Amino acid sequence: MKKSRTDMIFNLSLVALIFAAVIIVENIPGVNPMLSTVLKKGSIYALVAVSMNLLNGFTGLFSLGQAGFMLLGAYTYAVITIPDSAREKVYMYVKEGSAVSRAWFDNISNALHMSEDVSKLLIMIIGMLAGGLIAAFFSWLIGLPVLKLKRDYLAIATLGFAEIIRAIFQWDKLGPVTNGSNVLRNFPTFKTAVFPLTVSALCILFIVLLINSTYGRAFKAIRDDEIAAEAMGINLAHHKRLAFVISSFFAGIGGALLAMFQNTLQATPFKSAMTYEILLIVVIGGIGSISGSIIASFLYISASEWWLRGLDSGKFLFIESPAVLRGGFRMVVFSVIIMIIVLFFRKGIMGEKEISVTRFLKLFKKKDEKNKEI
């Protein structure tokens, strides 16, 4: 018990330190803008990867519906929060105009004399929560038939669900709500990386607490041996559904954050490729490790958005890259790196372990003992 407390204090102080660093970095003018992008997108992907890990790594349900739930969260957020004054312009290609209005919120906000900043923050939080809840609701619905399937079959069914959702959201008939295949924009967004980092940190904290509770233990038992778990009195259907719904809720919130990050929203990028990206992060970080997922998502985003981008634009690690390699070669290098990781580091960066200061200290102690023996 003592061991876990030192770890907790260490981890919390680590998070606080990162936050302080981010606030400082954001406030220094002239700092590399890529760093800010990486922090924003990395924290969003970290949240989505951890939510996928909850399902795939801790409960043993191989689901590939993540992009679909993110899309649900992102659209719900955007549709709810676009200001009424901007709606006419956004929905200009839809004959009927927008069917949704946020007048109810503006009325409350005016009645309570909220300042503009508070009102904006509040609608952002409401929008995100609504996005999470809609994603959770749909996952509950789809989970009723789908969660009876196992392994690959579950993966295929959830993948299909995500594709169907994407197609439905691009459907003309739903134009008054989803704007069809046109772009949604003008919804409130964040400026600095502090907002997505805070939201992700809070959500991940919740997932960590869940995993360390009796529920989390039941999830892991189901992953290890379904029959034994059932014989211990764990209600399989109930716990699987719970994990699925919670994972989708946070995927929805992650989707809403991604919409804010992109400033505009369209259904096209929420393809299965996005799910694979997240799955890759989970695998690289280590299936069943929260800290692994977080580290891997920042590494992955740094590599794809920043470090390897030099290959496309001409400068890579201070070396001029030859013109032949420009335009797309980045993705080739990237794929090769991923193949190497999957082939030779199959357990990922962290395996199933978490970052732990006590384990770190133990390592040194063991080394000391060895030195003494010699």
Next chain:
Amino acid sequence: MSNNILEINNLSVSYGGIKAVKGVTIEVPEGSIVTLIGANGAGKSTILRTICGLEKTKTGSIKFLGEEILGKPANYIVAKGITLVPEGRCIFPNLTVLENLKIGAYLRKDSIEDDINYVFSLFPRLREREWQLAGTLSGGEQQMLAVGRALMAKPKLLMMDEPSLGLAPLIVKDIFSIIKTINDRSITVLLIEQNANMALQVADIAYVLETGSVTMTGKGRELLEDERIKEAYLGKKKQ
């Protein structure tokens, strides 16, 4: 007799048309050790799995403390006080020993501290390996953990599916002496065994199953002396 903790009446179970259990009737008196012996495919495991709700069937009845439990979900049956030690141990390999024990007490809401200590006093080896992943234990230790995990649910009836499977003879002896100790704590034990010799020595009552039906019943010691049992299960040569 009204002091039967478990009464199985005319139970039949089939897997997709193939009848694995054909009208079996078994009584388990409270506080006793009852064993089912029989060859592979006799339907022993199926009976246990049906009792604790892992297998569904509609024909027959299973009464636990006078209440019909056939068709009830597994979590309901475990909460009532029946726990199964599954065949082949089935511990959770990626959880620590302590976590495995806590999962055993999943449906309980009261304090489990005393029971953890009790399990550790039964199996001191497990206390030494409290923080170790269960998958890294030896076969015997895993079996101890499986029994300990089942005890954590505070069962009234403990069912064990081949606890001697794949274990060295010395460890099998240990396991059987533990079964006696558990039984002394007024926990009824229903035991399935291929190792008929060991099982009959500890059992108060034994049932012999052959291809889905009970062919013989008796006191454990008596069956041990029975010529037909000796021939079929204890390795005595035909003359």
